[in-house]
Amino acid sequence: MLYLDGVSISKVKDELKSCLQSKRVGKIFQNSTLSLSLHFGKTSLFFSCSPSLPICYINEDREENFLEENSNFLMILRKYLINAALTDIEQLGFDRILKFHFSKLNELGEMKDYFLYFEIMGKYSNIILTDSENKIISLLKKFSLEENSLRVLFPEAEYVQPVVEEKINPLEIKKNIFEEYLKENKISQKIEGLGKRTVEFIHSYEDLKKILNDNISPKIYFKDDVPVFAAVLNIEPKNWDSVKEYKSFSEMVNTYIKMCSLSNSYTLLKGKLISAVEKEKKKTLKITANIEKDIVTMSDHEKYKNLGDILASVLYSVKRGDKSVKAYDFYENKEIVIPLDPLLNPQGNLNKIYKKSSKMKRGLEISRERLVSFKQRISYLESVLAFIEKSSDLKGLKNIEDELTEEKILKVKGKSQKNKNKKKENDNYGTMIIDEKTIYFGRNNKENDFLTFKFAKRDDIWFHVKDIPGSHFIVKKEDFSQEESFIEKVALCAAFYSKAVAGDKVVVEYTEKKNLNKPKGAPLGFVTYNTAKTITVIVPKKLEL
Template identity: 45%
Template sequence: MLYIDGISLSKLKDELDETLKGRKVTKIFQYSPLSLSVFLGKLNLYVSATPNLPICYIATKKEVAPDKPMSFSLSLRKYLVGAILTGVEQYKNDRILLLSFEKVNELGVKQKVKLIVEIMGKHSNIILVDDDWMILDLLKKFSIEENKLRLLMGGARYQFPIITEKTSPEDVSKEEFDNYLAENTLIQNIDGMGKLTAKYMTDYSKFYELINESASPTLYKENGIIKYGTIVNLPLAGYEEVKFESINGMIDTYILETLNSEQFNNQKRTLAKVAEKELKKNKKTIKNINRDIEKYSTYEKYKKIGDILAANLYSLKGYEKSVTLYDFYENCNIEIALNPQKSSNENLDNYYNLYNKHKRGYQHSVERLETIKSEIIYLESILSFINHAQDKKTLEGIEEELIANKYLKKIIKTKKKKKIAKITPPTAEIDGFTVYYGRNNIENEYVTFKIGDRHDLWFHAKDVPGSHLIVKTNGEEISEETLYKVGELASQHSKVGQGETIRIDYCLKKYVKKIKGAKPGLVIYSNEKSVFVKKG
């Protein structure tokens, strides 16, 4: 969660104003219906109105813009390219930024416009207005029926959202603060105060420090995963703290390392779609194979009929439509259909041919069924790794795996040969033992067969896709408590729901064998023991 309330935004506003004021707009790109970049020289001011993470900050990474520009970006280019950013302001202490621009148009007239960034969850928007606050264009357009509180459409006069009048943080006295605190109404009475900020405001001195001290951009991590990003100093206990010199630096790191990056989510959806499409195709193939198995499973009956005909061949006249003979397999008479246009020997050969054909078809179908089942297990593991991916590097590894196994075509972006990325599986320290685990099947195979020693311990969730784990034991005994902790780590990286109990198998690495001809990461193992853990 990237936490930005009105008070936090005031500090981001100051940093943006100090960094960008006086710079000229050189380029504008719109990446999606809800996100765009305004380049001021080499600085990339990224603005997004996505409901899950509306934001305005200086980004380091450039996203790929579509070949055909979107309409809103064309309006922005018309009014902003070549303009100077003259200042960044905040409306009261609300989550609304006002970016003022000024340029001389083709007629030599000085033109002033504002880009209004409303950072308000699902109601977020980006609106371009002229010097008289008339709307020139906006990112999200609404009809009168959709938004009856204010008119948001081109040509209308811009109106700020209707908000409850509150006291500015700078104007709150100690007496007022103490009353609000006692009544638990800090949020209702102090402008820009968010829930998380209010939670830690235990007295006026802390509130005074919060308002007047410099920004303290911090990421709070748990087991290496970002849980919170804050601009102001909030005492979130129990987390590893990573401090930043700038607010934009913290937001940029948060965006790049979490699931909230639009580019990350797009890549994740693309890869998941590839795996899901292949899964759907293979599951349809399974149905067809099962039909073939049912069709060919009666091949023995043709051999029996052939044997009965062979035993009675001397008594057959030939060219009959059918014949009734004694079935020495079932100890009864049986009527056998024959082709009247063929001789007895030809009918006999026909039944033996049907036997051989159906037997081959049955054996082929059974073998193919096992291959497709193995393929489905592999694809489900791919999908599980995609769903668990929490950074772009992990997705890149999965993408390379899909390309290597010909599920995905490689897109050649440059003539230069791309260096083959070194496989570097992540590690964890548990009770003094180093634990390696894979984030995709290639890493799983590397962890098991390259990193794992014969006498190291190997872990994997039973019968569900997930990571292979290797515990480097160095010959030491591992306690039951440590085994359980490693099992918990295995459950976190497996396809099992939160709160479910799962069986984690473990054995010495020497008992793990790769399946010949199988996809990466598919193994068999023996001499295993198990630990049952609940996924937290």
């Protein structure tokens, strides 16, 4: 949890102001429908209006652009703010609203002022550009009356703050009034900018003054090495076992976002990949269901062959124009009536039935082959979803994006994929150390394929969870140990990097690479084998080698 109440934002504002004041905007990019970045030389100020993490901070990493074309809002921002100087940053009281002041010379040589409001309000978070008279020029998100009945924002209207309950500015409250609110347990209800967690650390008027006057104190708190709470005030979560301090809010946020895989680019790309794969999987499942129906229908081909045999036995009695003929079914030992086409002669009717039987038989063979292929496709797509979930950084997702583009699940965006630089061989797989031995594993199906069929030698040992999508693991022959503890460690890694859920009991198979085969036309990462040893392990929550 990244904790930002009004008091926290006041300290963030001071930090941003000291870093950016008087600098000019050089470039503006809109990274998604909910985010944008202002570039002051090499310094990037990133804004996100994502409901899960509305925030602005100095971003260390370049955010990816996921918009197919520039939005109207971006074009307007560039028109008014490119080459504008940031003259001030203020907070509206202790509300979660920051107001960025910009000045710029227009075409007539006149100095014009503009304001950029950043409202940090959950799903209603927004970025609003106004002129010096607070008349709205444009805004990132437009809400209808149904979505937000309290306030309607649109170009040419005057910007007004959201309607909130009137509270006392914490810098102005008198000690006796504060103590009265403290007794009534109404501090957060009556005093502006104090979040619930902050209030838990205020037991006196002096505590309030200390929190207001303390320097910014960015910290991330951990429980079992997992970040559970990040704040800039001297407050802490209820359950933690370690803490790390940072020099600045921006350093803390960049670290926290990387640790929690919350970066805008990461989150957007992950969602995009999952959506594309789920869509392809749904389409493939539909095709598979239709093929299975066809197989049921075409399994009756023997019935039509038998019908042809029966008709052949009475063909001498059939004449052109007959609509049916009675015959004895010597397969079922009963009398039947065979429908005929009166426009065909006797031999034509017989050929029609035999042709239908042959066509259904050929169709059955083709459908069974297609069913195998599409089931392999479903398995492949499920493995891609598993790899997406396991990818903890943007680079891993980008590699999966490349794979899906090559597989034509995603459309090629921008320049042709052929123009991309070839990856170095050691970028084609992940590595880890087990008992001082280097173990190799695939982080996506493309890497699985490369690792197993190009990198591994005949006698190297291959590990994989049985019947569950996941990473291929390769142990070089000279590094493989028959000791059960070593085999178990590799198996635990294979289980961890699979679709299996922590706590599940799974079977991991291992065999020499020479026992593996890749069927012609099989999807990336697909292998077959006839012999393998097994070991059963419990999928770990985290790897501790």
